Amino acid sequence: MTLIEALHEQLALHNLALERFREIVSRLFSAGIVMREEDGVEQRLYDDARRIEACLHDYFQLAGFRLEHNLKGEFFRLYAPGAEVPGMPEDGLEPVPGLRARLSPDFVAAALALRFQYQQGLSEGGNRLTDSGEVLTRFEELSATLQTQLKRALPPTNIERQRLLNDLKRHRLIRLAANFSMDDEDALLAIRPTILGIISDDMLEAALETDPLPAAESADEDVASPQALLEEESIEGNIE
Template sequence: MLTETIEQQLEKENMSLSEFQELLIRLLNYSILCRSESQIEQQLYDRYLRISSLVNEYLQMIDVRVFHEPRFEYIRLYPPSSQVPGMEEATQTAFSGSLRSRLSQQEVALILVLRLQYDKALREAQVDDQGYATESFEAISIAMKNIIGRTLPEKPGERRQLFNRCKKLRLIEYRNEDDVLKSESWLKIHPMIVSFVNDEALQALESPAEQSAARENPDLLEAISSSNDEAE
């Protein structure tokens, strides 16, 4: 019955059920669609625009929320009980699954620093027309040490893994894998970072007192991570 209703709606847009399924599977598996990322994501993003109401209604049945940023052309899914930018506070519901991803303390630290550096670039009008902020890996390393009291991993493999994690979350872009090992190389911080890190987590590191607490008490990062689990 539900399938027939969906097919009727899809027929109005000259779209097949398999195309609808492909879009949903991609969203649920990755929870992110960024039009500029690849040709495949461009096609899926444009497909979403054609049937956004149907996709949103379908996902709403399982309490998965869709955050769409048309200016920067990306979509992110949020699992139940997550705080979604621009939406009312979510109700508390039990949930565990592929949408929710537990971040390590090191990942939380880096992501918070990326958000702070992005906000700084915004204040200084240092973002490009697509909303990206450009920072050197050296600047990120210095900010990590000054704000969080942590250093980036010394081992090349661990450092690559840390930055690759953020890249998979579409929070940053850089050209080559080995760029993360070169202080003079540059990365671009995606405007998606603003919707990924909620204001409560950011406020935990905005004052000198809180920065000092984060340096002296690593468990603060664990608390931030626990209260700010995000969609992958």
């Protein structure tokens, strides 16, 4: 039996078409994450992925990728070969340079600041911590954390700042309300628990001890897509 025949057989057991399998795989390769809470389309993708989870694990493992299923957070995250995954052992594979996405210093710094705030929120608890494990913060608090902890300012224009927020949202690191506005001092953004799969305690500690670098530099992300992982050496070499 060929691999494709075996796959067809497994999909048939779950009454799932090959086209749907390809759609799930494509989303994981392109976004690095499928999160049930995101929207109706992604919710259905996640539910179907759960039905064929064993097939997906086998498929990606053949190519050296690692698929993590976070049951509590209800999301799948895909990691590239050789990626350093917080809380998981090394896979022993060599990183693949062609799978390294380019991240702007603003994105990396914001992700680190969010990770710092998330840890604070977990420690403080109270109204900042939601039932789903998100930590609520304000946009100005993100700006203050960047300045005090990473010695870096937000992008200078509102257009650039909105683009940064959109990138963080697209990478499933934050959730914004439909009426969110940077000009509203009381508007909250939610830091998702997915931040823990991006930046470990060691990575955050290393970044906080690193001297700032020029804003023109950028960082590599060793991932299967723009979503998966910030490596410690990338932070040390490129975080401002």
